[in-house]
Amino acid sequence: MTDADPPLTPDDLAHRLTEVFDLVGPLYRRVQRKVEQAAPIEELSVGVRAVLDLLRENGPMTVPQMGRAQALSRQFVQRMVNDAAAGQLVEITPNPAHQRSSLIRLTDRGRAAITAVIAREHALLREVDGDLTDADVTACVRVLTRMLELFDNVDVN
Numbered sequence: 001m002t003d004a005d006p007p008l009t010p011d012d013l014a015h016r017l018t019e020v021f022d023l024v025g026p027l028y029r030r031v032q033r034k035v036e037q038a039a040p041i042e043e044l045s046v047g048v049r050a051v052l053d054l055l056r057e058n059g060p061m062t063v064p065q066m067g068r069a070q071a072l073s074r075q076f077v078q079r080m081v082n083d084a085a086a087g088q089l090v091e092i093t094p095n096p097a098h099q100r101s102s103l104i105r106l107t108d109r110g111r112a113a114i115t116a117v118i119a120r121e122h123a124l125l126r127e128v129d130g131d132l133t134d135a136d137v138t139a140c141v142r143v144l145t146r147m148l149e150l151f152d153n154v155d156v157n
Helices: 010-041 046-058 063-070 074-086 108-125 134-150
Strands: 090-093 103-106
Touching: 010 134, 046 063, 046 074, 046 090, 046 103, 046 108, 063 074, 074 090, 103 108
Parallel strands: none
Antiparallel strands: 090 103
């Protein structure tokens, strides 16, 4: 936004943000399908990929922490952790801070798998056409972050 661009009225903003929602849903579903088509190399579903990426970014986490971070139900995250553990991509270890909520951590195999997936995704994203600038991407992230904050209180369990 420049000084010449006044903020939108709430009604106009709602209409424009609807345009964003109309793009985000199909984009998410297409990316999900693309990840699952490419992931057989590492045998990762989109859900397992999300778990591995969270652990790569944050280090060991509990299932409830991962659920909150991704706005996913604890039960779904637990299924994804179980799938990842069955593939020896994560290990479940005791949590010194909480006896009933184990820590989940990446194994070397899991780190290699998520590193390979992310490298393929980055190669694909380098193919985005256009003259997008850092300011464009910053604005997009800012808008999506604001929209996500609006739904922070939605219960996912």
